[in-house]
Amino acid sequence: MSSYLIRGVRVVGAEPTDLLVRDGLVVEAGRGLAATGAEVLEADGLVALPGLVDLHTHLREPGREDAETVETGSRAAALGGYTAVCAMANTSPVADTAGVVEQVWRLGREAGLVDVQPIGAVTVGLAGERLAELGAMATSAANVRIFSDDGHCVADPRLMRRALEYVKAFDGVIAQHAEEPRLTQGAQMHEGEVSTRLGLTGWPAVAEEAIIARDVLLAEHVGSRLHICHVSTAGSVEVLRHAKERGVRVTAEVTPHHLLLTDERAATYDPVFKVNPPLRTADDVAALRAALADGIIDIVATDHAPHAVEDKECEWGYARPGMVGLETALSVVLDVLGERWDLIADRMSRTPARIAGLTEHGHAPAPGAPATFTLVDPKARRTVDPMDSASRSRNNPYAGLVLPGRIVATFLRGVPTVLDGKAVR
Numbered sequence: 001m002s003s004y005l006i007r008g009v010r011v012v013g014a015e016p017t018d019l020l021v022r023d024g025l026v027v028e029a030g031r032g033l034a035a036t037g038a039e040v041l042e043a044d045g046l047v048a049l050p051g052l053v054d055l056h057t058h059l060r061e062p063g064r065e066d067a068e069t070v071e072t073g074s075r076a077a078a079l080g081g082y083t084a085v086c087a088m089a090n091t092s093p094v095a096d097t098a099g100v101v102e103q104v105w106r107l108g109r110e111a112g113l114v115d116v117q118p119i120g121a122v123t124v125g126l127a128g129e130r131l132a133e134l135g136a137m138a139t140s141a142a143n144v145r146i147f148s149d150d151g152h153c154v155a156d157p158r159l160m161r162r163a164l165e166y167v168k169a170f171d172g173v174i175a176q177h178a179e180e181p182r183l184t185q186g187a188q189m190h191e192g193e194v195s196t197r198l199g200l201t202g203w204p205a206v207a208e209e210a211i212i213a214r215d216v217l218l219a220e221h222v223g224s225r226l227h228i229c230h231v232s233t234a235g236s237v238e239v240l241r242h243a244k245e246r247g248v249r250v251t252a253e254v255t256p257h258h259l260l261l262t263d264e265r266a267a268t269y270d271p272v273f274k275v276n277p278p279l280r281t282a283d284d285v286a287a288l289r290a291a292l293a294d295g296i297i298d299i300v301a302t303d304h305a306p307h308a309v310e311d312k313e314c315e316w317g318y319a320r321p322g323m324v325g326l327e328t329a330l331s332v333v334l335d336v337l338g339e340r341w342d343l344i345a346d347r348m349s350r351t352p353a354r355i356a357g358l359t360e361h362g363h364a365p366a367p368g369a370p371a372t373f374t375l376v377d378p379k380a381r382r383t384v385d386p387m388d389s390a391s392r393s394r395n396n397p398y399a400g401l402v403l404p405g406r407i408v409a410t411f412l413r414g415v416p417t418v419l420d421g422k423a424v425r
């Protein structure tokens with residue numbers, strides 16, 4: 001294994017330093033380290049963050065390898081500064097058995113670009129009728145700790161209660177896609193002024209807020225861990241604030257797109273802006289940004305949702321919801337929060353690693369820590385080009401936008417997955 005000397009990098013909260021990486025670890029930090037036998041990386045002006053951790057990625061394998069594979073999604077993740085991603089269960093077949101989660105986990109290991117941690121389905125086939133084999137997935141080689149029917153809400157409160165009770169035994173988490181299905185039938189976008197103007201059926205904020213309110217009460221009753229996927233409304237933030245004040249064991253994520261884009265984009269009728277939950281209003285965006293900064297929302301998760309051209313480039317009503325996000329997440333967050341590096345490290349690495357139980361991730365590069373980090377050039381600006389991507393899909397809502405920040409290098413346990421802004425493999 002090669003060793004690396006990274007010279008003059010800014011580690012969050014400290015003066016620029018050199019880092020010596022050997023045998024998978026950061027072995028030394030300080031100015032003027034000797035480079036005997038090590039490859040030298042000049043990192044003047046670069047910032048070192050702990051490798052980013054995505055709690056919500058759709059890798060599409062097995063089943064839709066035309067849209068993404070574990071390998072292509074892993075490469076996109078590494079290029080985005082990620083060292084671990086949690087793969088959502090809405091594949092085909094659904095990841096609702098030990099066999100499928102082990103397959104995804106094995107494919108992740110073979111690709112070797114990021115740690116791929118499979119998420120298991122809560123219910124068989126995501127059908128919301130009976131619990132999947134949660135225990136078998138937890139004790140499988142994939143060691144599943146997060147369960148989610150994402151794409152679908154676990155709408156039946158009795159089933160939700162049972163799931164929360166079941167995972168309590170091994171400190172697992174249920175990650176809920178909060179959408180009361182009876183309130184979103186036929187929905188195409190956020191219900192509000194813009195949907196009225198465009199004549200599209202609305203997805204009201206209350207459909208999300210009602211499920212979050214119900215589930216934080218269930219989690220409190222059971223004493224279990226609940227995670228809320230892609231929070232999108234100001235009202236949801238208020239429900240979460242109340243729950244956290246009561247000590248409920250709830251965590252929540254927000255996506256980069258919900259931090260930047262609003263429902264006004266739907267006026268283009270370009271289905272690249274169709275997503276679940278939908279883009280909301282400017283007031284929601286402001287509330288989400290504030291909640292992320294004050295910790296009511298714990299983390300940023302991408303909800304990277306690649307789709308094949310035929311599923312996206314069609315009439316709005318027929319298009320699948322979802323947008324890609326792994327390669328732009330850090331830039332969007334930098335744009336939204338500014339250079340608040342400690343906050344960014346916490347919301348995009350430390351806390352998601354803790355929620356997922358990924359103990360090797362989320363550590364700032366320091367002597368003795370795993371050499372699992374990413375180097376960012378904060379001064380670089382780039383124009384987003386959907387064609388310039390390692391993902392198999394092109395449904396990128398930021399096309400043409402100029403965003404700050406560029407990932408220069410990513411290291412996973414001492415091995416570079418990205419160097420000079422390019423994937424190593």
Ligand SMILES: NC(=O)N[C@@H](CC(=O)O)C(=O)O
Pocket residue numbers: 058090150151152177274275276277303305306320321322323
């Ligand atoms: N977030 C999305 O808009 N899409 C997700 C699933 C879903 O939540 O509908 C997908 O898997 O494509």
